[in-house]
Amino acid sequence: MKSMKLYSDVHRIYNNLVALGIGPQDGLSVAALTPFDQYHYDGTEAVDLALSRLDLPAYARILDIGAGIGGPARYIADTTGAHVTALELQPDLDDVARDLTRRCGLAARVTHECGDILDGHPRGPFDAIISLLCMLHIPEKHRLFAACRAALRPGQAMYIEDFAHSRPLTEAEAESLAVKVQCTQLPTPDEYRAHLAAAGFSDISITDVTQDWRRVSASRVKAAKAAHDANVALHGAATVAGLEDFYAAVDALWQGGALTGLRILAR
Ligand SMILES: C[S@@+](CC[C@H](N)C(=O)[O-])C[C@H]1O[C@@H](n2cnc3c(N)ncnc32)[C@H](O)[C@@H]1O
Structure with a gap:
């Protein structure tokens, strides 16, 4: 996982907080964290969209799969009456997530x-x-989808944002995706739908958000370039080089047409 540079030095969020005058023992608000703790496209807007599509009951119990450093989970708990279980594979991300959640109360x-x-x-x-x-x-x-189905109350919904592909990848694209994004296999949108249906999901709705994510990716590269010196001063040259390399590699995949972005709702 650590060959994907978004996931190295995840403690860098503490540098962002110190720059705002927030020390390691200080209390936190979700709003102070959201510019730094959302590891997906479109930040909390995307989480708001997910919540509106899920149409949750009051006091819902939600499972967030691949919670990262906990940004979406905290935002959901803070803005709704829900309880969120945030499942994360990587121990260092999980540790940071726990600390930030505790400090947000x-x-x-x-x-x-x-x-x-x-x-x-x-x-x-x-x-x-x-x-x-x-x-x-x-x-x-x-x-994966068998495990999701087993975790979900019958009849309830799962909301996913994910990558797919709509044309065969070149060897160089496949290698970049495998090494820099830790993604060794991408389904087409139709294959995605078939995998979900085979696991017992129905009412499957798939929205193609490729144009939006392509635009977001390009702005991320531009923003990182503009903030390069400030970021090096904050996080150090190695961390910034790793992040910029990751952003550039993903952007080359987006702008070259290798990736398709999907928002999926299935019941
Ligand atoms: C791009 S990050 C997104 C994090 C979070 N969803 C967000 O939007 O801020 C994807 C996360 O999924 C986690 N992950 C990958 N495979 C997983 C698995 N098999 N089980 C649980 N988490 C996983 C990764 O460790 C990573 O933190």
Whole structure:
């Protein structure tokens, strides 16, 4: 996982907080964190969209698969009455997520679990599943969606943001995707739908958001370039070089037409 540079030095968020005058022992608000803790496209706007599509019952129990450093989980708990179980594979990301959640005073509303969704973590049933840009890391879609179905209360919905492809990848694109994005297999949108249906999901709605994500990716590269010196002063040259390399590699895939972006709702 650590060959994907978004995931190295995840403690860098503490540098961003110190720059705002927030020390390691200080309390936090979700609003102070959201510019730094959303590891997907379109930040909290994308989470708002997910919530509107899921149409949750009051006090819903939600499973967030691939929670990263916990940004979406905290935002959901803070803006709704829901309880979120935030499942994250990588221990260093999970540690940072727990610390930030505790400092936001949300520990009773967000439960962090470190583990792999393929191992059947965690115990359901949940009223909804949300998963933002995690499933691209998991080639075994059959096992993945079986685990999702087992965790979900019958009839309830799962909302996914993920990558797919709409044309065969070149060898160089496939290698870049595997090494720099930790993604070794991408389905087409039709294959995605078929995998979900085979696991027992129905009412499958798939929205193509390629144009939006392509634009967001290009702005991310531009913003990183503009803030290069300030970022080096804040995080150090190695961390910034790694992030800029990651942003550029993903952007080359987007602008070259290798990737398709999907928002998926399935019941
Ligand atoms: C791009 S990040 C997105 C994080 C978060 N969803 C967000 O939007 O801020 C994807 C996350 O999924 C996690 N992940 C990948 N495979 C996983 C698995 N099998 N089980 C649980 N988490 C996984 C990664 O470690 C990573 O933190």
